[in-house]
Amino acid sequence: MAQCYESEQLHMLEEAIKCYKRAANCNDTEAIALHRLAELHREPSHPEEAAFYYKKVLERMEAEEREVPNTVEALTFLATHYKTQERFEEAEVYCTRLLDYTGPEKETAKSLLRGIRIAQSGFPSI
Known part of the structure; x- marks a missing residue:
């Protein structure tokens, strides 16, 4: 239902968010609803809500001792978000977790850590 509300034809994002929240509170074992909630809140005016839902995605992964889809996306968003907020210790935690992956996400983590x-x-970044 939430995907229908999200479609270009309807573009009823508040209704989609309500549906995803209901799904997240039910049996969302793959954290798909949580991930969509995070994505819908990535707008510039809602980064704290996006961070909240990305954290929930990671908590679900840890609770079930497995990797859920979009783990790298969640870690990258959180590392970047907390660096931007100058919450460097939190940003470092997510960057460190990203270093466990291969590919561009590892280089992203290294770059973020250098920036942190x-x-x-106290030196200006170049």
């Missing part, structure tokens, strides 16, 4: 170190040192 520069910001913490």
Whole structure:
């Protein structure tokens, strides 16, 4: 139902969010509803809500001791978000977790960590 509300034809995002919230509170074992909630809140005016739902996605993964789809996306968003908020310790936690992956996400994590170190040192970034 939420996907229908989300479609280009209807574009009823508030209704889609309500449906995804109901699904997340039910049997959302794959954290699909949580992930969609995070994506819908990624708008510039809602980054804290997006962070909240991405954290929930990761909590679900940890509780079930398995990796859920979009783990890398969640870790990248949270690392970037907390760096932007100058909450460097939290950003470092997510960057460190990203270092366990291969490919571009590992390089992203390294770059974010360099930026965090520069910001913490008080030197302007280049």
